[in-house]
Amino acid sequence: METGVNSKIVEVTQVAKEVIDKQKERKKNFEYWGPTPREARKAAVAKKKGLIDKRMTIKQAVDTYIKDGINLGLGGFVNTRVPTAIVWNIVKKGVKNLTLSLQSNSICCEWLAGMMIVNPDHVSIKRVELAWWGYEVIGIAPLLRYLAGNEMIEIDDYTNYGMSVRFKAGAMGIPFIPVRDHGGSDMELVNRGAMIQCPFSGDNTYLVPACNPDVGVVHVPMCDMYGNARIFGALCTCPEIAQAASHTIMSTETVIDNMAIRRYPNLTEIPYPVVDAVCEQQFGSWPGAVYGMYWFDMEHFLYFRSMCDEFRKTGNKDKLKAYYDEYFFGCDTWDDFIAKIVPHKKLIDLRKRDGQQPIIIS
Amino acid sequence: MVSLADVNPFEMIAFTGSRVLEDNTIVFVGTGLPIIAAMHAQMTHAPNINLIFEAGSLASILEQGMPLSVGDTRAFRKAVFAKGLCAVFELTQRGYADYAFIGGAQIDMYGNVCSTYEGGNYLKPRVRFPGSGGAGAMAANCEKTIAIMALEKRRFVKKVDFITSIGFGDGSPDYRLKAGVMGSGPYRVITNQALFGFDEKTRRMMLLEYLPGKSPEAIQELVDFELLISPDVKEMAIPTEHDLFLLQKKCDTEGFFLKRKVVEQ
Numbered sequence: 001m002e003t004g005v006n007s008k009i010v011e012v013t014q015v016a017k018e019v020i021d022k023q024k025e026r027k028k029n030f031e032y033w034g035p036t037p038r039e040a041r042k043a044a045v046a047k048k049k050g051l052i053d054k055r056m057t058i059k060q061a062v063d064t065y066i067k068d069g070i071n072l073g074l075g076g077f078v079n080t081r082v083p084t085a086i087v088w089n090i091v092k093k094g095v096k097n098l099t100l101s102l103q104s105n106s107i108c109c110e111w112l113a114g115m116m117i118v119n120p121d122h123v124s125i126k127r128v129e130l131a132w133w134g135y136e137v138i139g140i141a142p143l144l145r146y147l148a149g150n151e152m153i154e155i156d157d158y159t160n161y162g163m164s165v166r167f168k169a170g171a172m173g174i175p176f177i178p179v180r181d182h183g184g185s186d187m188e189l190v191n192r193g194a195m196i197q198c199p200f201s202g203d204n205t206y207l208v209p210a211c212n213p214d215v216g217v218v219h220v221p222m223c224d225m226y227g228n229a230r231i232f233g234a235l236c237t238c239p240e241i242a243q244a245a246s247h248t249i250m251s252t253e254t255v256i257d258n259m260a261i262r263r264y265p266n267l268t269e270i271p272y273p274v275v276d277a278v279c280e281q282q283f284g285s286w287p288g289a290v291y292g293m294y295w296f297d298m299e300h301f302l303y304f305r306s307m308c309d310e311f312r313k314t315g316n317k318d319k320l321k322a323y324y325d326e327y328f329f330g331c332d333t334w335d336d337f338i339a340k341i342v343p344h345k346k347l348i349d350l351r352k353r354d355g356q357q358p359i360i361i362s
Numbered sequence: 363m364v365s366l367a368d369v370n371p372f373e374m375i376a377f378t379g380s381r382v383l384e385d386n387t388i389v390f391v392g393t394g395l396p397i398i399a400a401m402h403a404q405m406t407h408a409p410n411i412n413l414i415f416e417a418g419s420l421a422s423i424l425e426q427g428m429p430l431s432v433g434d435t436r437a438f439r440k441a442v443f444a445k446g447l448c449a450v451f452e453l454t455q456r457g458y459a460d461y462a463f464i465g466g467a468q469i470d471m472y473g474n475v476c477s478t479y480e481g482g483n484y485l486k487p488r489v490r491f492p493g494s495g496g497a498g499a500m501a502a503n504c505e506k507t508i509a510i511m512a513l514e515k516r517r518f519v520k521k522v523d524f525i526t527s528i529g530f531g532d533g534s535p536d537y538r539l540k541a542g543v544m545g546s547g548p549y550r551v552i553t554n555q556a557l558f559g560f561d562e563k564t565r566r567m568m569l570l571e572y573l574p575g576k577s578p579e580a581i582q583e584l585v586d587f588e589l590l591i592s593p594d595v596k597e598m599a600i601p602t603e604h605d606l607f608l609l610q611k612k613c614d615t616e617g618f619f620l621k622r623k624v625v626e627q
Binding site: 007008009011012013014015016019022023076077078079080103104130131132133134136137140141144145148149150151157158159160161162164165168179180181182183184185186187188190195203204205206232233234235236237238239240289290291292295296298354355357 | 536
């Protein structure tokens with residue numbers, strides 16, 4: 001989209017002209033990196049809207065909805081309520097030419113990237129629309145650094161609000177949304193948003209395109225068999241992602257009775273029609289944290305990150321390959337994986353460390 | 363009496379961060395030293411500071427200890443409001459967040475911050491960092507932006523490689539207006555050896571305080587652009603024994619942020 005309106009970033013930027021020209025072409029030839037808002041609506045209209053038992057295994061859900069070339073919307077935030085059990089199954093199944101959409105994530109992205117490095121014929125990421133890919137306290141993400149530095153993925157950069165509100169626009173069924181950030185930063189020049197003059201206030205106003213993933217993947221503490229979900233602690237951007245996506249796979253720590261949902265309908269953060277698969281999976285966010293359930297497992301983040309960093313420095317894939325062979329392909333299910341990789345006592349400790357944050361289950 | 367030798371650089375940053383926060387404000391914090399600074403302020407001169415964590419909480423009570431991440435479940439403990447990213451960023455965009463507390467890899471004289479990449483170019487960066495995360499939105503729409511940086515020549519640069527978080531741009535009076543952002547912009551830059559503000563007229567970075575024993579000249583040596591020096595420039599306050607007790611025993615009890623190495627390689 002070309003509007004002829006810019007902030008003064010064009011006069012300040014240090015980004016090379018050829019880079020800006022290339023990104024300008026991308027703006028001009030804008031296309032949604034997933035379903036258009038109209039296509040996403042069609043997917044919604046086509047769904048059966050009855051209260052249907054949607055319970056299945058994660059493997060069944062992944063086999064049904066994960067296909068080459070899709071836009072995969074990742075729920076959670078950095079290390080919180082990240083949908084690791086679903087992503088683990090996606091890595092096992094294999095998927096090529098993925099577009100990832102997310103605000104901030106850590107190990108979900110790095111697991112997919114690690115598999116891409118070990119065997120690009122099994123998993124490959126083509127591009128990412130994101131705000132942040134890293135580990136926070138633990139450090140920057142070695143595999144993002146590797147893939148970006150070697151021009152192996154295309155990136156579209158927004159702020160955390162930018163990406164969150166792109167999903168929100170997707171969830172609202174509108175094609176874009178105005179925001180008060182990105183303008184005046186270099187993101188204005190390189191991402192796929194556009195500056196306009198607001199027809200009402202006259203203010204320069206930045207527009208970001210809606211993001212409707214083909215498949216949204218979210219992990220919640222509890223939902224009923226139809227997909228009505230409660231979330232405690234951070235909602236992150238899960239409700240928006242689930243409602244924006246053409247299809248949503250939801251893993252849940254526990255499936256609760258529909259009458260419990262009906263007792264406190266205000267507690268439902270994700271309503272059933274937007275959910276396609278309900279997959280009960282305890283510890284489905286490990287090594288991430290689930291408020292009221294368990295804290296994050298710092299040790300495993302450190303362990304996996306150090307392996308990835310070693311690869312980035314040496315180019316030697318052996319340890320990474322052995323990790324995937326043993327902990328992904330050497331396990332049939334997520335339960336087998338958890339049994340193999342985390343001592344039971346550690347899981348008990350992680351439950352304690354969350355401090356039994358109060359939640360309403362029934 | 364605490365001597366300067368007893369205070370490590372991170373404690374100095376957290377303590378200085380605490381000093382610049384006013385009471386009865388909302389602080390939008392990033393992971394690490396900003397959380398510690400805000401916790402210290404709550405325990406001392408600003409008991410009615412309330413925090414936003416970007417995963418979606420407002421005014422939590424950090425009784426389980428310092429959250430290790432802004433998405434940490436501890437960051438939601440006994441909050442008054444717990445939603446998601448959209449909710450807290452919209453409160454911010456609306457004008458309800460007084461301070462942004464951000465970090466970055468590079469900063470220039472107008473307070474523009476880079477946290478996207480360093481070296482190479484955007485499409486083939488030498489070191490790609492995680493990206494904006496919340497920082498770009500916080501710097502745009504919190505009322506005042508506070509940046510925390512290590513004071514090094516390679517970080518205080520003439521031009522940042524990429525403006526991730528908007529400052530005053532080129533310093534022109536209408537830069538932020540034309541950008542469409544709402545906050546008033548850079549307010550303080552906190553380092554282990556100096557506290558900077560910004561000149562109202564030129565919007566350039568100005569030295570306000572320096573570490574006792576240093577001098578404005580010594581600080582200028584560590585900065586690649588020309589600093590303005592405040593006419594009231596003075597030495598930084600040093601934490602008392604009680605401040606150090608609070609920082610070490612009540613905030614970062616495990617030393618995650620206060621005890622790490624000064625410069626990450």
